[in-house]
Amino acid sequence: MSESRFLPNFEPIAPFSRLTDSGILDSGESPMSDDAVIEALRYMMLTRVFDDKATSMQRQGRFGTFSSVRGQEASVVGAATALDPTKDWIVPQYREFPALIRHGYPIENFALYFMGNPKGGTIPSNVNMLPMQISLAAQIPQATGLAWGLKMQGGDGVVITFFGDGASSEGDFHESLNLAGIMKAPVIFFLQNNGWAISTPRENQTAARSFAERAIGYGVEGVMVDGNDLLAVHEVTTQAVAKARAGGGPTLIESVTYRTGAHNTADDPTRYIDQQELEKWQQKDPVERVKNYLRSRGIWNENLEQELLDSCAAQIDAAMESARNTPLATSDALFNHVYAEPPQRMLDQKRDWAIRNGDAQ
Amino acid sequence: MIEAIRECLGQEMEADNRVVVIGEDVGVLGGVFRATDGLQARFGKDRVVDMPLAEGVIVGSGIGLAMSGLRPVIELQFLGFGHQAFHQIGQQVARLRYRSQGRHSLPLVIRSPFGGGVRTPELHSDAFEAFYTHTPGLKVVAPATAYDAKGLLAAAMESDDPVLYLEPLKGYRLTKDEVPDERYTVPLGKLRVARAGADVTLIAWSAAVNVAERAAEELSEQGISVEVLDLRSLNPLDIDGVSESVAKTGRVAILHEAPLTGGFGGELVATIQQECFYSLEAPIIRISAPDTPYPLGGVEDLYIPDVDRVVAEVAALAKASA
Ligand SMILES: Cc1ncc(C[n+]2csc(CCOP(=O)(O)OP(=O)(O)O)c2C)c(N)n1
Ligand SMILES: [Mg+2]
Numbered sequence: 107m108s109e110s111r112f113l114p115n116f117e118p119i120a121p122f123s124r125l126t127d128s129g130i131l132d133s134g135e136s137p138m139s140d141d142a143v144i145e146a147l148r149y150m151m152l153t154r155v156f157d158d159k160a161t162s163m164q165r166q167g168r169f170g171t172f173s174s175v176r177g178q179e180a181s182v183v184g185a186a187t188a189l190d191p192t193k194d195w196i197v198p199q200y201r202e203f204p205a206l207i208r209h210g211y212p213i214e215n216f217a218l219y220f221m222g223n224p225k226g227g228t229i230p231s232n233v234n235m236l237p238m239q240i241s242l243a244a245q246i247p248q249a250t251g252l253a254w255g256l257k258m259q260g261g262d263g264v265v266i267t268f269f270g271d272g273a274s275s276e277g278d279f280h281e282s283l284n285l286a287g288i289m290k291a292p293v294i295f296f297l298q299n300n301g302w303a304i305s306t307p308r309e310n311q312t313a314a315r316s317f318a319e320r321a322i323g324y325g326v327e328g329v330m331v332d333g334n335d336l337l338a339v340h341e342v343t344t345q346a347v348a349k350a351r352a353g354g355g356p357t358l359i360e361s362v363t364y365r366t367g368a369h370n371t372a373d374d375p376t377r378y379i380d381q382q383e384l385e386k387w388q389q390k391d392p393v394e395r396v397k398n399y400l401r402s403r404g405i406w407n408e409n410l411e412q413e414l415l416d417s418c419a420a421q422i423d424a425a426m427e428s429a430r431n432t433p434l435a436t437s438d439a440l441f442n443h444v445y446a447e448p449p450q451r452m453l454d455q456k457r458d459w460a461i462r463n464g465d466a467q
Numbered sequence: 468m469i470e471a472i473r474e475c476l477g478q479e480m481e482a483d484n485r486v487v488v489i490g491e492d493v494g495v496l497g498g499v500f501r502a503t504d505g506l507q508a509r510f511g512k513d514r515v516v517d518m519p520l521a522e523g524v525i526v527g528s529g530i531g532l533a534m535s536g537l538r539p540v541i542e543l544q545f546l547g548f549g550h551q552a553f554h555q556i557g558q559q560v561a562r563l564r565y566r567s568q569g570r571h572s573l574p575l576v577i578r579s580p581f582g583g584g585v586r587t588p589e590l591h592s593d594a595f596e597a598f599y600t601h602t603p604g605l606k607v608v609a610p611a612t613a614y615d616a617k618g619l620l621a622a623a624m625e626s627d628d629p630v631l632y633l634e635p636l637k638g639y640r641l642t643k644d645e646v647p648d649e650r651y652t653v654p655l656g657k658l659r660v661a662r663a664g665a666d667v668t669l670i671a672w673s674a675a676v677n678v679a680e681r682a683a684e685e686l687s688e689q690g691i692s693v694e695v696l697d698l699r700s701l702n703p704l705d706i707d708g709v710s711e712s713v714a715k716t717g718r719v720a721i722l723h724e725a726p727l728t729g730g731f732g733g734e735l736v737a738t739i740q741q742e743c744f745y746s747l748e749a750p751i752i753r754i755s756a757p758d759t760p761y762p763l764g765g766v767e768d769l770y771i772p773d774v775d776r777v778v779a780e781v782a783a784l785a786k787a788s789a
Contacts (some may be wrong), residue, residue, distance in 0.1 A: 168765050173586055200588075222586060222765025240590045241548060242520060272520035276551065304522050305496035311519050378495045435766045440759045451728070453756040462776065463769060 121362045122342055123332035127390050129398025137341035138187075140405055146187050146336055148206040150179035152418045154393065156203060156213070160220065164371040168430070172220045173201050173462035177334075177366030180392030183208075184294050184339025185266060185361070186349050187277070193263035193386030195234040195256075197249035199242070201298070202268045209235055218432060225432065225441045227269040234263070243269060243276035246295065250282040253356075255292035264292040264350040266343070272303025274320075275311045283324040283358065290440045292350035295326075295344065295358045297417055298333065301387075305378040318360035326356050334392040337399070364390075389453055395420045436465040468610075469644040471617040472578070474538065478650050479624050480510050486624065487518045487532065489525060490542030498534035499544060500580060500639055520655035522552035529575055530559055538574045540624065545591045546551050546633065553598070560629045561604030572627040576620070580722050582674045583771050584637035586764035592636065593761040594673075599631050600701045600734065606655055607701040609633040611676035613646045615699055618653030625652060635674035642677070656703030660712070664694035665783050668712040668755065669736060672723040674700040675772070679722050680778035689778075691785045701731055709735070710742045717748035720781050724771050727755040751788040754780050 124132055139147070157174035164172065175182060178201065186205035189196070196202070196209050207213055210233040219226025219238070227237055229279050236252075239245035249267030256263045273279065274297055301308050315321050321328025327349075339361055345359035357427050357447045364387035368375045400406035437459040441452060448456075460467045469533045480486045488503055488561060494517040497504030507515035518525050543549050563698040565574050582594035599607050606628050609629040610616040616634070623630035635642075654702065661676055662683050666772065671679040676697045683693035694712050698705065713719055719739055732753040739751060762770050 157492050170586055220762065222767075224763050226763070233771040241551075248750065265710050275519035275521040275524075276520065277523050303491075305492045305494075306517050308620065318687065372499075377497075403756050437766070437769045439766050440757055440762050440770055449758075452758045455727075455759075459757060460768065 108355040116163040119318060119330050121330045121332040122338050123335045125335045125395055125399055129401055130394045131399060140403060143400060146183050149183045149208055150393050151414055153179050153204045155418045155422045159426060161371060170220045170222050171368040171370050171372050174367045175201055175203050176361045180336040181298055181333035181339055181363045183348035184336045185343045187340055188343035189266060195252055195263060195265040197236045197245045197265060197267040198238050199245060199268045199270060206235060209233055211235060215430045217279060217426055217429035221382050221429060223435050239464060242273040246278050246282040246388035249293050250286045251292050253291040254289045257292050262351050264347050266294040266296050268296050268298060270303060271311050272319060274317055281336055283326055286356040287324040287326045290355035293356045294346045294350060297360045298363060299360055300363050302365050304369045311321045315362055318358060326358055328358040329362045330362060333361030334390045336394060336396050362462040381401055437463045438465060468613040468616045469502055469639045469723060470502055471565040471587040471613040471646045472620060473504060475617045475620045476503060476506060479621060485513045487537050488539060488540045489518050489529060490519055491520055491544045492677055493517060493542050498542060509574045523555055526552040526555040531551045532570060533573050533575045541577045543579035546595050547591045547593055551577060557602050561602045565604060573629045575629045576632055577619050578632045578634060580634045580636045581763060582635050582637060583767050589763060596701060597725060597729055597731045600731055606630040608655060608699060609673040609701060610699060611673055611697045613642050613644045615653050617646050618651050622651060622655050633673060637674040656700050658704055658705040658708040659699055661697040662693040662695040663783050666692045666716055667718040667720060667781055668694050668696060668716045669720045669722060669781060670696045670698060675722045675724055678774055678777060681774045682781060685778050686781055689762060689782060691782060693781060701761040706738060709739060713739055713743040714746045717746050718784055719751040720754060720761045720784055722772060722777060724756055726758045727753060728758045730755055749784060752780060752784050
């Protein structure tokens, strides 16, 4: 086969990492200051607290179906902390709570959305993000166009879009990488390979050895990173952001991680997940790894951890409380914001609905 | 109802080894609603396939599988994600026979849950049946009972035409009527009189049939006798069955979960006024969702027509005159 016309078979790549599983940094310099790591850890712990709280509220019928970030905290936070919220954009899937919060989306809105209140969808006007995406991969072309548009207008903002290993199988992924490559759009395709798309394993999504290497076919740079290593994810994403800002075009980042929780609160992973593999990944817990790193730096102890945990819990409790105290939506929530200039027919329906439901008009 | 669907799939796969099931999470998990639970263990990984997450290639490759001689049953996890496959369904599935002038048959069934009322996340619950009834070449069925779910699925799988088989998300576990063990079919294109009545014809399909029946029960207490028609099949449409009922009652209400404008109710109104104009004693009414996107779960009960609303509107119709 060596002289064949077929493309050469190249060596598989390995995920880039900086920390060992037990949190020891390699011999190089840290890509994050200690303060930055502590801030990132706070987002990771905030996420754990939120996920636990939301899951228990869901069990009591006070929260809707939702997907926790469990196991992927370093992946999401490492990427998010590489962004400048004043000019960079996030185009999310649905499993990126801490990235949205850091960018300025209120926790309360996030909670309201999952409580089924349309008000939760409200994105404050100074927050550069698109709504969470439920229709898988639909966000990827939008991110590409957004980045292309920013570039066309001479800005130096970049766009990061998050999506899963599953979503990468949709045609939208292919079409977007292709276009982004052509346009040199300042977009980072952040693919979270968490091993699963509900019950479908990563092997059923692509025969390619890595998702990162798929970038080559589009003339786009690809990189694979240990998604449970905060420092490595942050470093790689920071480089991709700098490249995009400088006009160097898109990057596909494959963040190799693992969904250690259920797909969502309606899912029962015991039906399909390999228990041994799960335990192996639980050993690589991204939050523990950061704490171990800080301990190895001599700047972490139980008191600091407890303080951080208490402050996270207080913040989540306050946001949840405020979401819970938000009045239930009335029928106008069906009609508001559907159009800039609503057709009369819909306005008539709005009036009828208000009368029938006894809502103020 | 979900058990009836599962049983039918099992029986058909047993009877015909050309039947294959493909879709997202249909294998090991048995589908997110368990419609295919146990089928992979029984029939193997070649016949029950966990596909990559891409509706376009799921439906498009289904066409190819059918061309190769198999009889694919495709599960679209939610009809809300049928858009991703719509270029394959609308332009391809529905027209292959016509475009090949009869050379290619397409014995393909696309099963998909749809409709609201179970607090799904966003974009899962729209009642998009009218997109597909506006797609000539594709048959569209939407059972409301477990009995029909089994019989219509068997008929759809037997058919050499492609069929979109819509399953009510809300009725999946709620609907629990008797289902015979043996194999049987319910013909495509024949409605079911879910409740006989004399004053008003109330037409519904899928999950709305249950709402219609409960409303009819309440209305009977007010002395209004409502005939509830369960269309079962939107294409082919049982025009004779509808006309027969309208000739008797002279008053018609159509109930659907989808928005008003462009909904399948409009098609029914047009057909009924054409076929039954001289029987009508009052304008036909439509009871539907408003012309707005399907909302988040917290307000979906305000969106989907409920029993109270149907009772009020049908009671007014019963008194109205032309
Ligand atoms: C277009 C589309 N098809 C199907 C679904 C149903 N669905 C929701 S999540 C999911 C799996 C997603 O997997 P992945 O992209 O890997 O993201 P993860 O949930 O692992 O973060 C599926 C099939 C959907 N939401 N959108
Ligand atoms: Mg995944």
